[in-house]
Amino acid sequence: MGPRGSEVWHTMLDGAEAILREEGHAELTSRRIAERIGVKQRLVYYYFHTMDDLVVALFQRLSERELSRLNDALEAEHALREIWDTNVGSTDARLISEFMALANRIDALRAEVVHFIEAARAIEIEAIETALKRRAAKSETSAPALAIIASSVALTLTRERQLGVSLGHEEVLKMVERFFLTVED
Amino acid sequence: MGPRGSEVWHTMLDGAEAILREEGHAELTSRRIAERIGVKQRLVYYYFHTMDDLVVALFQRLSERELSRLNDALEAEHALREIWDTNVGSTDARLISEFMALANRIDALRAEVVHFIEAARAIEIEAIETALKRRAAKSETSAPALAIIASSVALTLTRERQLGVSLGHEEVLKMVERFFLTVED
DNA sequence: GTCTATACACCGATAGAC
DNA sequence: GTCTATCGGTGTATAGAC
Numbered sequence: 001m002g003p004r005g006s007e008v009w010h011t012m013l014d015g016a017e018a019i020l021r022e023e024g025h026a027e028l029t030s031r032r033i034a035e036r037i038g039v040k041q042r043l044v045y046y047y048f049h050t051m052d053d054l055v056v057a058l059f060q061r062l063s064e065r066e067l068s069r070l071n072d073a074l075e076a077e078h079a080l081r082e083i084w085d086t087n088v089g090s091t092d093a094r095l096i097s098e099f100m101a102l103a104n105r106i107d108a109l110r111a112e113v114v115h116f117i118e119a120a121r122a123i124e125i126e127a128i129e130t131a132l133k134r135r136a137a138k139s140e141t142s143a144p145a146l147a148i149i150a151s152s153v154a155l156t157l158t159r160e161r162q163l164g165v166s167l168g169h170e171e172v173l174k175m176v177e178r179f180f181l182t183v184e185d
Numbered sequence: 186m187g188p189r190g191s192e193v194w195h196t197m198l199d200g201a202e203a204i205l206r207e208e209g210h211a212e213l214t215s216r217r218i219a220e221r222i223g224v225k226q227r228l229v230y231y232y233f234h235t236m237d238d239l240v241v242a243l244f245q246r247l248s249e250r251e252l253s254r255l256n257d258a259l260e261a262e263h264a265l266r267e268i269w270d271t272n273v274g275s276t277d278a279r280l281i282s283e284f285m286a287l288a289n290r291i292d293a294l295r296a297e298v299v300h301f302i303e304a305a306r307a308i309e310i311e312a313i314e315t316a317l318k319r320r321a322a323k324s325e326t327s328a329p330a331l332a333i334i335a336s337s338v339a340l341t342l343t344r345e346r347q348l349g350v351s352l353g354h355e356e357v358l359k360m361v362e363r364f365f366l367t368v369e370d
Numbered sequence: 371g372t373c374t375a376t377a378c379a380c381c382g383a384t385a386g387a388c
Numbered sequence: 389g390t391c392t393a394t395c396g397g398t399g400t401a402t403a404g405a406c
Contacts, residue, residue, distance in 0.1 A: 024289045094289050105208075145360045152340070155341075156333060165299055169333070174327070
């Protein structure tokens with residue numbers, strides 16, 4: 001396995017990520033990656049033993065960045081709102097759906113996905129608990145339940161917006177806004 | 186295009202659906218379908234001009250069945266609970282994720298997915314409105330918002346259960362149960 | 371309606387030179 | 389570390405016989 005973390009290594013993952021976002025996993029081949037970043041196909045197999053390894057590494061890199069981002073948000077004043085806005089505003093639903101389909105097939109990727117979901121949820125639960133405590137409001141509300149609801153809805157809104165569906169979106173956004181007003185300023 | 190709705194036509198879609206559920210779209214090829222149902226590959230192209238056509242037809246068949254099921258549930262006494270239980274209990278999250286990824290690539294499929302989401306949501310909104318009216322409770326609650334929340338959460342719970350994640354599931358199920366007790370006896 | 375046979379493209383992966 | 393060259397396999401799709 002080639003030097004993990006090297007410049008070329010990152011360049012290859014950059015190319016792979018762009019292909020996955022723009023064209024989907026059917027086009028995510030060693031040849032397309034090499035063509036895109038201007039090297040020969042053989043080199044991809046120098047840095048990643050198999051294409052599955054490359055996909056797992058790509059998800060790991062993305063997962064680490066996202067978890068780091070979530071941890072940073074935890075320090076912000078309005079952590080909840082920041083997490084929500086980012087999830088709804090800059091999540092790439094297509095990228096996620098491609099990874100989900102790939103995880104059905106690649107065991108190592110599925111393990112990474114599970115780890116990410118659990119780690120992200122733990123952070124989000126913490127953000128919600130902090131917000132609820134600060135307002136000392138509705139202590140009977142379950143933070144884990146809210147965490148699942150919020151992340152589920154955020155993903156759905158993003159996916160549907162990208163598909164071109166908007167039925168009910170306005171109403172749910174209003175409801176979320178009302179919730180924020182009760183727990184954060 | 187071969188006889189749509191004929192016996193062989195359905196057999197082919199049955200095989201395709203099984204492959205998609207069990208092995209994913211990477212294995213959904215004309216050769217594998219033919220092998221699985223015991224015909225020659227050429228025949229697949231007699232009934233479906235292209236593999237994309239087959240995928241679209243498969244989703245349409247599934248979509249029609251699901252919408253019909255939802256409409257039937259609307260007639261039941263506890264429509265909401267029935268819809269919820271089916272969504273959480275017998276939805277195949279893997280099948281959905283495979284279709285989602287395919288929809289990123291196949292325009293005609295994306296159009297079918299959009300139609301399904303909108304039709305299903307309309308039915309679910311109706312079920313929620315009926316339940317809310319019957320109890321004359323919380324008339325300020327938005328049915329479209331609840332519809333999005335419920336379907337989002339149901340899909341997440343199903344997907345995560347199949348992945349092996351359970352963090353927060355118990356809490357959200359309790360919350361749903363409490364909601365049912367307030368609108369449906 | 372179902373078959374045999376095949377054209378053609380592209381894939382993952384490896385051998386081995388420089 | 390990057391390359392040329394290549395192998396074996398599989399995919400979509402079509403020509404055309406029966």
